Amino acid sequence: MRRRRVARVLLDSPLPQLDRLFDYEIPDELAGDAVPGVRVRVPLRSAGRVVDGFLVELGEPDASDRPLSQLEAVVSPMPVLTPRLYALARRAADRAAGSAGDILRLAIPKRMVRAEKAWLAADPPAVPEVTGDARAWADAVLNEYPGLADELLAGARLAVDAPPQPALLDDGTPVGAWALLLAAAAVRVLAGGRSAIVAVPDHRDRAQLEAALQARVPADALVRDDAKQSGPTRYTAFLRALADAPCIVIGNRSAVYAPVADLGMVAIWDDGDPLFGEPLSPGVHARDAALLRQELDGGALVFAGHTRTTDVERLVAVGWVREVPAARRRSPRVVLTAQREGESRAARVPSSAFTAAREALVEGPVLVQVSRPGYAPVLVCAQCRHPARCPHCGGPLHAARHGAVPACSWCGRAAHAWTCPECSSTMLRMASSGSERTADELGRAFPGVRVIVADGDHPVVSVEGRPALVVATRGAEPLAVGGYRAVILLDGDRMLMADDLRIGESCLRWWSNAAALAAPGAPVHLVGVGGDIARSLATWTQPAYARSELADRAPLRMPPTVRVAALDGPRKTVDAALAELRRAVPELDAEAVLGPLAHGDTVRALVRFDYGLGTRVAESLRASVVSQAVKGRRPAKGRPPGAANTLKVRVDIPDLDL
Structure with a gap:
């Protein structure tokens, strides 16, 4: 009996039940081109169509009489999937209860025929020489x-x-x-x-x-x-x-x-x-x-x-x-700044920071970091302070400039003749200042000084070393030639109010990255923030803050002291997946599962587990996803195919968000 050459193929399919290697016979005419790593096209008998895939490896020659479909074609002679890349994709997918094909779609770009032909026709690159x-x-x-x-x-x-x-x-x-x-x-x-x-x-x-x-x-x-x-x-x-x-x-x-x-x-x-x-x-x-x-x-x-x-x-x-650690410890000169006695609490820039900016502008640029872009990103009722919402979609209203008609941040509609649903007032008040409003205010405070706005709508990569006020949102700060002569970090108290487990370390990262743009010896003023996070920035001991955060989260079993997986879907499906998880991993404690709670039209449950249990938890959750996907192939009468495949699993979410 003739021994058939066998190719083991990973199909390029989003269906979780197809996330495995399938055996195909290599016909004689494709034997020379069918090498590991190439793109191939194969028939999928269950669907009655041809799909793309990667030839991962060659199997042992097969002399049995088991039915094997043949490779349809070798799409490209270029082996683009190396054994190491496939091993990485498989490990990453298994750890996250996902599919290797999804990882490879991120790792391997789409084939470009002309670029590939030009590459194959050119000489291979030489070993680079470093001078x-x-x-x-x-x-x-x-x-x-x-x-x-x-x-x-x-x-x-x-x-x-x-x-x-x-x-x-x-x-x-x-x-x-x-x-x-x-x-x-x-x-x-x-x-x-x-x-x-x-x-x-x-x-x-x-x-x-x-x-x-x-x-x-x-x-x-x-x-x-x-x-x-x-x-x-x-x-x-x-x-x-x-x-x-x-x-x-x-x-x-x-x-x-x-x-x-x-x-x-x-x-x-x-x-x-x-x-x-x-x-x-x-x-x-x-x-x-x-x-x-x-x-x-x-x-x-x-x-x-x-x-x-x-x-x-x-x-x-x-x-x-x-x-x-570095041989010589370097750190910016951070000043913790608060309003002095007698100063208005509404003043965004305390007198000490204002004085530092005025003195620094003699020599070069000054950076002012704010929390939000725009002019007035948040509007409230002037009488009862109720947040102003769009009457059409419920989105927050904002003002694009002074005196402009408020508009919705979600649907973009103008809110003409707005009325507060709480007190019937028709007056609005600006509850926060964005980058553009801050630039206007500072422009009036420093007449004759050039003001630059840097945010998502006004991207600026770098500024010259001459005097200028640069008002930037967090993460959009441009580089300055020679560094900024002063840095003022505003809205820190508002940033810390965000409902996010990691908001403390996020704020410390935003402030530290901005402080690192200051010229050596230039002052960095953190306005209106105190406590451990402010001391960590002032002493430039960010690892110590991370350690304290870990110590606080460990008793509460918060990430990253434990891993967290989120399950979303109909209640019956989520309950079945959790029951199977309990059977597969009996070591999970009674408080490991949070929920399920209603999350829109579905429910969501969170599973907290130790790192040592990660492999078994991911395997169980993946099995539930595959089982649910297989059920979705045979829908009830009147339901479209795949309608039952509604279980979604996400492993290693950064926050406990039910």
Whole structure:
């Protein structure tokens, strides 16, 4: 009997029941092209159609008489799915109770035929050469952290507090000192003949890192992984990362999956930024993907930032990540500022901060951080202070400028002739000041001074070193040549009022990142905030604040001291999944499950579990999702196919939000 060649294929399908390898026979005409990693097209008999997939591995030759469908076609001769990338996708999906195919859709860009043909026709990239000057520069930067260079080469897991100061490149381009540190680490790894991956939150951070690297590594060794790139450009960058020649990959959260051949380092800058959280299923955070990748591929793992998240601090506490301090501790000059006796409580800028800004404007720019964009992002009734809502959709009303007709932030409709439903008043009052209103107020207070607004609607990357007032929302602060001569952090008390478990560490991160833009010795005024979080900023001891947060959350079993999974769906479905989870993991205590509580048209339940139980909890929840999906294939009469597949599971949610 002829022994059939067998291909094991992962189907590109969103159906959870198809998240496994399927065996297909390789016909003789495709034997030469059907190699592991290529894209293939295969028949799906249960659906009566042809679907795409990846040939993951070749199975043992099969001489049995079991029925096997044949491969329909090999879509591309380029092996884009490496064994290591598939192993990472499988591990990440299993940990998050998701599908490996969902991970691969994030990691592997769509095929671009012309870009692929051009790549295959060109010569393979050469091994990059790092000059002696670049090596010496990298060593000099890394020497500020004793032992860091050796730890990188040894493949250690490290937490590094970046220097909180601005810097200038040789061509006068302003960057953060953190970009020089991570660029030096990447250059050091590349000089050792291995690849480096550096993931940053957004394009502003990527531009700084790219500028720090461009003059020190060959152009073809610097690979940009950015979802905003055009399809051909991103696919070409992916193919370059696949090559055997080492490179440096910089990009956003998906960069941690870059299929480099010999990984020497994965670094994540500012892992507390919410942009590192993946919104698409299965929602694996870039930090968790980097931890899994370091376990599988080796190499160093670096978490760098101006603050320390509780997630990284927990890893430091258990000894999984090692802290590397700087030889010389640097910190901004933070001043805790409150209103003096006799000052109006309505004054947003106390006299001491106002005086510091006036003196600093003689020398250069001053940064003023505010919490919200716009002119008046929140309006209330002038008589009863009830929040002003849109009469059509219930959304909050805001004012685009002074004297403008209020408009809804949700539907955009103008609220002509608004009337308060509580007291029937027709008068509105501004309850908060956005970036534009703050700019107007400061412009009147500092006549003749240039005022710059930087927010989502007015993006500004950098400002010159001449006097100017820069009013920016949190996270949108532009770089200043030579650093800001003063920084004023407003609305801190309002920021801390947000209903969020992690609002404290988020505020500390916003303030610390803004303080790091100040010139050495320039004052940083934190207005109207006290307590542990203010002392942590003033003494620049952010890891200590993270430790205190962990100590407070541990007795309450709050993340990240425990892992949390959320189940959403009809009550009957959620109850069945929870019952199965109790049977599969009897070690769960009586208070592990919160809910289910009504959540719109469905219910939501939260499951808290220790890290040691993670594998079994994820397996049970995934089995419930698959079971529910299979039931959805045979719907009741009158219901569309798939209507019963309503159970949604999300593992490692950051907050207890019922």
